Structures are given as C-alpha cells and as structure tokens.
Amino acid sequence: MKKTLFLFSAAAALVAMVSFSSCRKDPLKDMTNEESRIYITNHDNSANFTSYSTFSIVDSVVVLTNRSDSAKKALTDYDKKLIASVTASMQQRGYTLVNKAAKPDLGVNLTRIDNSFTNISWNPGWWGGIGYWDPGYWGYPGGGWYWPSYYTVYQVNEKQVAVDLFDLKNPKNNKLTAVWNALWRGSGVWNIDNIDTMVQASFAQSPYLSKTK
Amino acid sequence: MKKIRNWILIFAGCMAAQTVSAQVRPPLSVDINYSIAQPLGSLKDYSDKTSFRGWSAGLQYMLNNQLSVGIRTGFQDFYQKLPRAVYPDKMGDVSAVQTRTLQVIPIQATVGYAFTKPDKAIIPYASVGIGAANMNYEKYWGEFVEKNNSWQFMVSPEIGINVPFGKASPVMFNANVRYNYAPYSYSDITGFNSVQGNIGLKFHLN
Numbered sequence: 001m002k003k004t005l006f007l008f009s010a011a012a013a014l015v016a017m018v019s020f021s022s023c024r025k026d027p028l029k030d031m032t033n034e035e036s037r038i039y040i041t042n043h044d045n046s047a048n049f050t051s052y053s054t055f056s057i058v059d060s061v062v063v064l065t066n067r068s069d070s071a072k073k074a075l076t077d078y079d080k081k082l083i084a085s086v087t088a089s090m091q092q093r094g095y096t097l098v099n100k101a102a103k104p105d106l107g108v109n110l111t112r113i114d115n116s117f118t119n120i121s122w123n124p125g126w127w128g129g130i131g132y133w134d135p136g137y138w139g140y141p142g143g144g145w146y147w148p149s150y151y152t153v154y155q156v157n158e159k160q161v162a163v164d165l166f167d168l169k170n171p172k173n174n175k176l177t178a179v180w181n182a183l184w185r186g187s188g189v190w191n192i193d194n195i196d197t198m199v200q201a202s203f204a205q206s207p208y209l210s211k212t213k
Numbered sequence: 214m215k216k217i218r219n220w221i222l223i224f225a226g227c228m229a230a231q232t233v234s235a236q237v238r239p240p241l242s243v244d245i246n247y248s249i250a251q252p253l254g255s256l257k258d259y260s261d262k263t264s265f266r267g268w269s270a271g272l273q274y275m276l277n278n279q280l281s282v283g284i285r286t287g288f289q290d291f292y293q294k295l296p297r298a299v300y301p302d303k304m305g306d307v308s309a310v311q312t313r314t315l316q317v318i319p320i321q322a323t324v325g326y327a328f329t330k331p332d333k334a335i336i337p338y339a340s341v342g343i344g345a346a347n348m349n350y351e352k353y354w355g356e357f358v359e360k361n362n363s364w365q366f367m368v369s370p371e372i373g374i375n376v377p378f379g380k381a382s383p384v385m386f387n388a389n390v391r392y393n394y395a396p397y398s399y400s401d402i403t404g405f406n407s408v409q410g411n412i413g414l415k416f417h418l419n
Binding site: 023024025027028030031035036037038039040041042043181185186187201202205206 | 266290292294297299302305306307308309310312314316351353354355356357358
C-alpha cells in the first residue's frame with residue numbers, strides 16, 4: 001500500500017510539472033497597446049519620389065466594414081486629425097499641398113477598415129479600388145487602380161488603417177499606380193491619440209518618400 | 214493492486230537476474246528537476262534570454278550498480294521581447310515590437326553510467342539522452358503571431374552528481390549540466406543548441 005502511495009505521489013508530482021508547462025510566459029499578457037501595433041509600409045521601387053512636387057489629399061476618410069457592401073465616407077475628429085497629420089508629414093517631405101483640381105502629382109487616399117466581426121479571410125474592396133475614392137475623384141474617369149505585384153495583401157481580420165499614395169502624373173494603361181502604402185494593425189489604431197505616432201513611424205521608416213532625397 | 218504487484222514481481226525478477234552482490238537501493242527511480250537553460254548559437258541570436266521556465270522528469274532503471282537506462286521528458290520556454298524596430302521584408306518594411314518565443318518538449322531514451330558504487334556519499338555520473346523534441350516556434354510581430362510546430366531529433370549528453378540523503382537512502386539530491394542539440398532549422402534558427410542546468414530529486418521506488 002505504501003508503495004502505491006509513493007507511486008501515486010510521484011505521478012501527482014509529474015502531473016503538476018506537466019501542467020506547469022502551460023504556464024509559459026504569454027507574450028500577449030506582456031504587451032501594451034502601443035507594442036501590439038505594427039506599421040507596414042510598401043513602395044514601388046521603380047518610382048522616383050523626387051519627380052513629384054504636389055499632392056492632394058481626400059477630404060474625408062473611407063470606412064470599410066465587412067458588415068456592409070458599400071463603403072461610407074466619414075469625417076470624425078479622428079478622420080480630421082488623420083488628414084491633418086498625413087498632410088503635415090507630406091509637407092515636411094517637401095511636397096506642396098494643392099487642390100485636386102490643380103492636377104496634383106500625387107493623390108492620398110485614407111481608409112479605415114473594420115473587419116473585426118469575422119475571421120474569414122477577406123480581400124478588402126479598397127485593394128481593387130472599387131467603391132470609394134475611385135479614380136474619377138482624381139480626374140481619371142473610367143480607369144482603375146493599378147497595384148503592382150510588390151504589394152502584399154495582408155490578411156484583414158481586425159481594425160486597420162491604410163494610407164495609399166497614388167501617382168496621378170503617369171497613368172499606366174489608363175490606370176493610376178499605387179507608389180506607397182502604409183497599413184496599421186493592432187490595438188488602438190482607431191484611437192485619435194495614436195495618429196501622430198503612427199503617421200510619424202510610417203514616414204520615418206520610408207526615408208525614400210521625399211521630394212528632396 | 215494486482216497489476217502493481219505483478220510489476221513489482223517483474224522488477225524483482227530483473228533484480229534477481231542481476232549479479233549484484235549488495236543492492237544498496239531499488240533499481241527503479243523517478244527524477245524531477247527544475248531547469249534553467251541558456252540558449253547558444255543561432256538560438257541565442259533569435260532569443261538570447263536565459264530561460265528560468267523549465268523542468269525535466271524521467272524514469273530510470275539500474276541494470277547493475279553503474280549502468281542504467283530510462284526515459285525522460287521536460288519543458289523549456291525561451292522568450293525575448295525586443296524594442297520596436299523596423300524589419301525589412303521581401304515586400305516592404307514592418308515596424309514592430311517582436312516577441313520571440315520557443316517552447317521545447319523533449320522525449321528521450323537515456324543511458325547512464327555512474328562512476329562510483331552506489332554506497333558512496335556522492336555519485337558522479339554521465340548520461341546521454343537520444344530522442345525527439347517538439348519545437349513550438351512563435352514569433353510575435355506586435356500582437357500578430359508567426360507560428361511553426363515540428364518534431365526534431367534531439368541528443369542531450371549530461372554530467373551530474375547524485376547525493377543520497379544518508380548512506381542507503383532511496384532519495385537523492387541531483388544536480389546536472391546538460392547540453393541539448395537538435396538539427397532544428399526554421400526562419401532565424403539554424404540549429405538548436407542549449408546548455409541546461411538542472412537541480413532536483415531522485416526517488417528510488419521500492
């Protein structure tokens with residue numbers, strides 16, 4: 001009987017040890033909202049960023065959700081600040097803000113993507129360029145967006161923000177080319193207090209995006 | 214109960230089969246150790262923090278006073294969080310706080326050799342474990358994880374000491390140093406190398 005007890009206690013100790021293995025350090029519990037976010041930037045290697053002088057930016061932000069087919073345009077405080085922050089960064093890089101009627105060299109599209117209520121992989125509509133800031137807005141009716149193959153489609157299943165920069169000067173086959181893109185993912189990307197940090201980080205990691213360099 | 218008695222009889226039979234003149238303690242033992250591991254080589258480049266989250270446990274059977282065979286398992290969690298940095302990708306650049314983790318669960322057969330007779334106050338030994346290890350790679354980019362789980366061959370030579378709590382005590386203090394190698398290659402890791410320090414207890418079951 002004593003032997004059995006001994007075996008049992010040894011087994012119990014083993015079980016305790018095994019359950020300890022689930023007590024691995026959990027990275028998600030060791031992370032602030034700021035640390036949870038990632039900022040992804042892509043660019044067209046063949047684009048000559050010094051060849052552009054002027055830009056224009058959309059007057060509101062597109063909100064894409066998986067709960068409705070059509071995109072909505074919004075102008076919340078967040079959106080106003082986002083427009084102002086991206087504009088300021090573009091100006092810091094030497095580009096001049098002009099009205100879109102003045103034939104700018106670059107167009108900036110802003111998109112908030114809310115796909116938090118599904119885990120289905122979804123290719124966002126903005127990638128195809130249909131349904132919101134269509135090329136017609138920029139003065140190219142009938143055309144579309146041309147996304148070069150270097151663009152990675154990151155899987156979307158939470159709130160994100162995208163900043164897309166298009167070359168309005170050199171349409172390819174009646175399509176406008178995307179030359180730069182920033183995508184923000186993680187906790188708090190829709191929080192107004194984080195806009196400046198996210199914009200600054202995206203521009204800081206894209207030194208090539210400059211009129212003078 | 215009957216089954217246990219049968220097992221004990223089998224072990225007793227094995228014992229009788231040994232030409233052991235003086236059996237100091239029963240041949241079957243269980244050991245449980247707390248483990249600290251230091252990553253080396255490319256594993257250190259991936260995650261360079263010493264891991265204080267680990268354990269090792271095994272069963273051993275003494276074939277004679279010096280030679281033993283057994284089985285062993287364990288767990289070790291490697292973890293390192295890096296400050297925000299920009300990582301160039303094939304396609305673009307990603308700014309992220311990376312948390313690099315690797316969880317290792319080995320399952321190995323062991324062969325051990327004691328350098329002294331079992332009646333000594335300190336029993337130094339050497340052993341080697343050969344088997345497989347489950348490698349759970351999880352690299353977090355912010356809150357987004359890149360995962361890979363696989364099994365690898367793993368070999369682990371070890372040297373250590375057993376210190377009995379009294380001359381013929383079935384309980385011994387165990388301390389050892391173990392080197393783990395696995396030809397594991399994934400992403401930044403081009404080979405798994407670690408040095409592990411273990412302390413624990415070994416119980417001979419009678």
